[in-house]
Amino acid sequence: MSGLVNIISLVIVLLGVAYFVIIERKGLGAVQLRQGPNKPTFIGLLLPVADGVKLLAKEWVVPIAANQVLFLAGPIFVFFFSYGLWLVYPVSHPILYFKLSALYFLCMSSVKVFGVIMCGWSSNCQYGLLGAMRAAAQSVSYEVGFSTLMLCPLLYLGSFELYELRSAGMFFIISCVEVFFMWFVSALAETNRTPFDFVEGESELVSGYMVEYGAFGFTLLVLAEYGSIMFISVITAVLFFSVLTGIYFFGDVLFTLVAVFISYIFIVVRGTLPRYRYDKLMDACWKVILPLAVAFFMVSMVVSL
Template sequence: MSMIVVSVLMLVSVAFYIVTERKGLGMLQLRQGPNKVGFKGLVQPVADGVKLFTKEMIFPFSSIKLLYILGPVICFICAYIIWVIFPSVFSPIEVSLGFLLFLCVSSFSVYGVFMVGWSCDSRYGFLGAMRAIAQSISYEVFLSTCLFCPLMLVSSYSLMDCRWSEFSSVFLGQEVLTLWVICILAETNRAPFDFVEGESELVAGYMVEFGGVGFALLALAEYSNMTFMSMITGVLFFSFYLSEGILGSVLFSFYMVAISYFMVWVRGVVPRFRYDLLMSLCWKVLLPLSICFLALFTGLFVDFD
């Protein structure tokens, strides 16, 4: 029951997160965000949900209908099934290998992205999917090496153990935190690394042929991944003072909201990178640097006896 509650709460929070991003970008760009539906646009998620889920399901003429439906569903399931490892004090189960489950599910979600871009039989959608897949696969390796550095301090793959850890990894891993932030921005296809949306094509990447329910599922999956990455960042690097009780829960929520809004701020102020420079940055700079940090943390904090 608690897992169902967490999933429903995440659905609601992701819907309002989209409106928060639109309002935040409006503030950064000195313009009005959504402000018509409800007080200051607070009911905008309800209006968007009703509009998207009541639209007619239209299939492109040469698309593969089964895969066209299955692609967004896989992306949505991968984005929300991973919340089973949410480190809540009310959780009835504790996944002892939570971080490994996170790596496995995030790797499997690439198949959903490929299915979305290929099934619609659109060259723009297919190119967007190829860019997203190449970027995700490249940064998966980099993400794993960055992830294992703070785990050396906790000696556990469980998110609960990381949350109740008495030592915060940010004290010794500021450089790793910087690399991790770059990694989660690239992994979630966020600015300045949002190359799924091509500048020359002026289309929405692999979801360009989707509307209604399909587009809603893909948008919810994307923003759910952003929220989950914010939660992982708070657990990994800011676990200090995340004690049991109301204070720990409030701080935990504050970390998630602050890091999520940081992604919005980055989108509003940082210009877009170039795709070839992004791939070169990953394989030639960030990955060797993260491997060096992993070797350093292993030598300093692992007792081989």
């Protein structure tokens, strides 16, 4: 029975991610004063279905020079670790309950970068390898500050369980808006989103680590990327807005709406901010965000005693 529930949950998450993609395209169209996708059915609502059928119907071509085993395994690896996060989705009746779900989130999101390196290196393409190295350097750099900032609100609760954090009814953002701002900037860098989309955002990178992928492999990589964005939005809602979303039925509905709204902020940021320079991205991480994150962590540790 639990296996069936997991499969149904995965299908729901996949549908949510598919429609998040079309909402992003429609939102960017509105920001840029254009229509966006509007041809398939009513205002393009069935575009995710059309795109999915088109991608899955194509042949998955493997380059002759590529390491075929790793080339095929890379997207599956990234997809597995991206959607493994949803096992600890903190609702009133969670699929899986254990006390270290926050550490589980950090571990799963950290390991995913190895799949990105696998995709770029195994394609035996200079553009793919360059994109993968940039993604790895960016993710590993911001992961330190990202994890430290996540520990700040957890210290007030004294637990690593996301479900307990929601039920505690904290409103941490009032006491420390700076932590929320730095957390969101780190989340943009962790997910390789604008204005930090250097993985595929410059002319010499073409399409980053997924440049040689098409059909089913490309589909898995896109679903993994947008699935990570949505789950980080969920974690943001848990850490900073849990007082609005207690553990009850309507609380679950409000919690979902807050997470969706945070996901929409990713779209607004992509449509409004210009791309940052790569050296400034690294300077912001090691010279600004990390020292401030450590300082806020020490303050939170003293206050929570």
